[in-house]
Amino acid sequence: MPIYPYEKNGKEHWYYAFEVKDADGKRKTIKKRGFDGKTKARKAEAEAKVTWERGSYIDPSKVTLGEYITKWLENKRDISLETRSTNEGHLRNHILPIIGSIQLQKVSVSDIEKLIESLYDKGLADGTVRKVYNLVNTCFKVATKKELLIKNPFDLLEKGDKPKKGKAKFDYWTTDEVKHFFKVLDHRQRIMFVLAIRCGMRRSEICGLRWKDINFSNKSLSIIQTLRPQQGLKIGTKSSASSRSIALSETVIIELQRHRKLILEERLACDEYQDNDLVVCQPNGLPVSLGNFDKFWKRIIKNTGMRYIKFHELRHTCASLLLSAGVHPKVVKELLGHSSISITIDTYTHLMPNMQLDAVNTLDKMLN
Template sequence: MPVYKDEKVQSNQWYYAFEVKDSDGKRRTEKKRGFRTKKEAEKAEISVKDAMNKGTYIQPTKMTFGDYLVSWLESRIDLRKSTRVGYEMIIRRHIMPESISSISLSDINAMTVEGFMAKVHATDYSDSFKRNIYKVIHKALKDAERKLLILRNPASLVTKPKVAKKEMSYWTEDEAKTFLKAIHGHRLRVIFVLAIHCGMRMGEIRGLRLSDIDTKRGIISVRHIMDSERNLQIGTKTNAGNRSISLSPFVIKEIEKRIDGIAEEKNATSNDYEDLGYLICTKKGRPYLKKNFRDIWIRLLAKTGLRTIRFHDLRHTCASLLLGLGVHPKVVQERLGHSSVQITLDTYSHLAPNMQQDAANALQNLLE
């Protein structure tokens, strides 16, 4: 066995070294140091040769995990800008300063990831943020496995952080009616009509263009979203988020009011108006920042005196009202743009007891 002892070092003196042929026929030396005993070195050498014979061996790389993360993020040109910014922040602030970033990518194992995540768990970060840190590591190592840089994704062997399910807030039918009635005449009332009647997300409403709306056919095509900095991004949160939403006459009327309002504002500001084609915009045609959008919501909510909920909870209100009316969950899923009907059922499982009782009563009435 080509196993050797390096007398120049004080500990872990044993190493193996043997010649192999690359796929192009060139010879190179396969070497690894740092074994405590001759037996350990021999065992490691046998394992490497066995993997080579089976075609499962991956040559160790000197690239550190930190360097890999940087290059990995640069290669992910498919990420939305907001997602990229979030990943970059996690890598720069929460992974690079830790010892895991200086470990060779080849040496990252389940214990390494588990040890790092134990430190993350000990922080006061939210459960969802801890999950996001794990998610970045898992995705990066999954790509490394796909590119044959590592044999297996070690993060897949580590339990991902659990996120406590928050109690959902949503308005009742009376609360939704009261709010829409209270803001009657507001130039941006259509925002809240779209959220409550169509279940659209904030980014989808902010990114809605006039060309996405067909009032004659009564359809909105949701094809993109706007991020917090007013950048329009092609595609929505999920593939299912790219969808067509049917509109009621009431919603069509509200949209037409806003379109008429845009025409009036354009005439009033003349040369100062930027015609960017958005349904929701300032009096000079510019889209709103996410922060400004939320400020409008908070001010209007405070005026009505209604129970405080988040803007996103208007989407939950839409789903809850539809399911309460007996609309099929598949239709609700398609309207909201969930990736599967199971997500819709899981998200709104709190309505199941009432729906079960309604079903029981309906069947009784039918058969009596």
Template sequence: MPVYKNEKMKGDNKWWYQFYTGELKNGARERVTKRGFRTKKEAEKAMIEAQAALQKGEYIEPSKKQYQDYLKEWIKTKRNLGKQTLELYESYLRTHIIPSLGHVPLAKLTAHDIEMFLIALHNKGLAPATVKRIFSVVNASLNSAEMKDLVPKNVANKVEKPQVKQRRELIIWEPSFVTRFLRSTRQSSRYWIAIYLAVMTGMRQGEILGLRWSDVDFEKRNLTIQQTVNRHREIKQGAKTKKSVRSVALSPETVEVLKEHQKLIIAEQLKEKDYQKNDLVVCTRLGGPVTQRAIQKVWDSFIKKTGAQKITFHDLRHTHASLLIKQSVHVKVISERLGHSSVSITLDLYGHLMSNMQEDAAKGLDAIINPTANQK
């Protein structure tokens, strides 16, 4: 059996196979060679599969391209992704995938390589959810390579997918407490307005930090989300997804609060010579974009000051959704306000909060249909 072991090679992947195809190339018999197997059994199995594929005319010549070169080409084809998702993919490639696996030829990448990569990510202290997302990028890239006949099989399919613990229970504040919290913190920081908008609109943090005054229509009482600010303080056009670019209706009180905040911004603009005219609703004293760290610092101080149950800034978005649910707002409207790509995402997140709506709906039927009302 033409299976060999290279004792001089370091590491576990010492086994390799080689067989003749029976065809001539430049006067010599053509050979198929593949290396990088952990055991003789793995090498033999892979060779038998390759020989069978050759006989059926389905054999794919292994690509000599390095995985990193393939990834750089592959990511260019993912322009259908949302901007933030694409940035996240590129970040994973740059900081994790390419440094660890990029030097391996695409055709020689093995399931064992990927398993060791996942272990290394866990050892770095990355959150299980992050490891799972990174693995998904690797898996998606190799699925594409298989579809394009660059590799015979996606070896990531042989790897046990990283597991993530069940989604943590959403922590949501009651309306009475939200009112007390906002009243007691209102004069504490210029960035209070960001927290207020999170509660009253359900906007994401990046959307709030990217909101411009030109996006706010005081007469029609709505705002339009058209840009965001990322963690590097960069202003980015668009939003997380196409559905995230949306219009959000404002309550009359929210309009008044925004008008009052605008007066503060205008006063600073007139006072500061180096004021940056970015037109941002939430900005530094010089008009620049605010860092997420600055918002977090203020948020932490508010939690400490009020003795509130500790929740994340993003949980205010969940609180906003729960406030709408308590008012029996239709799930499609809630989904549109939050900018979810589909109603199913909204139901998946907040369906358990809607259980009472079923009971209320059933009782409501008695108010309009009561065939026994006139019977004695």
């Protein structure tokens, strides 16, 4: 059997190679490397021969990047439905139109540079550019590891040509703006905005919150369930740090009790009420529609006459107001459910200029 050993990084690997004739009678060699065992190589060779004889064999050297990365993404199992949907969007909108038709083995450094340039030309945020870049780079790393490529073109990029990790930019409302917002806001889902601004909760956490997750006696709530665009209601959170307990102020307790009264009235009035125990729900008890959420938020902005910020930036508003008031970053980190305090500090460091001054002044008082 045409199975051959070779050495790579001090370890023995195997490859198969066999000759065939194409439709024109020309001889060609079918070859594949990267097997860590002789048995695996022999089994793969047998499958390749059967596939060739059936006429469905695809020469690895002829596979385009678009064909390979699409198949690779389809077979990827270690990502959530939301991440998969996002990646498919990046693939469809940004990757395939620029370099998708190039043969995988012929993608060059200049092609990668062209992709990066096209992303910036579209005016995409630095974070989005890096996500697209990392998606393609990871795909090429896998292809290189499987020895479909001799060299990963990403490794040849100059450091200055790689997308830089830009600092996240966000907007938030001031104290006066928040006061005005709640003064003019008149909506059955008012509690949604109360939880976002006063508790720093994410949209998925607010829309998945159940009444049984709230302890009115202890004035706290627990983040246990979330509502996701692709997965719907799901037990579990974004990360282990996101699963947390949040203390509730007297104002939030009053708002929750007022909202609970409304929900009980709607339940009695609706003959086909579907009780999911949700705090934020439609009048019939079903979860809110995340597909129309942006339009819903823009209507709220229009009806209240507020300066536009993204709904997620209500969470930033909560953090910004707390830090500006001198609350310790560790407390804010725990409230928001960040995985580490460095994320909190890196994101909001520009809001804490007085903290350092307060620290040195305190030291002055101690030593003088």
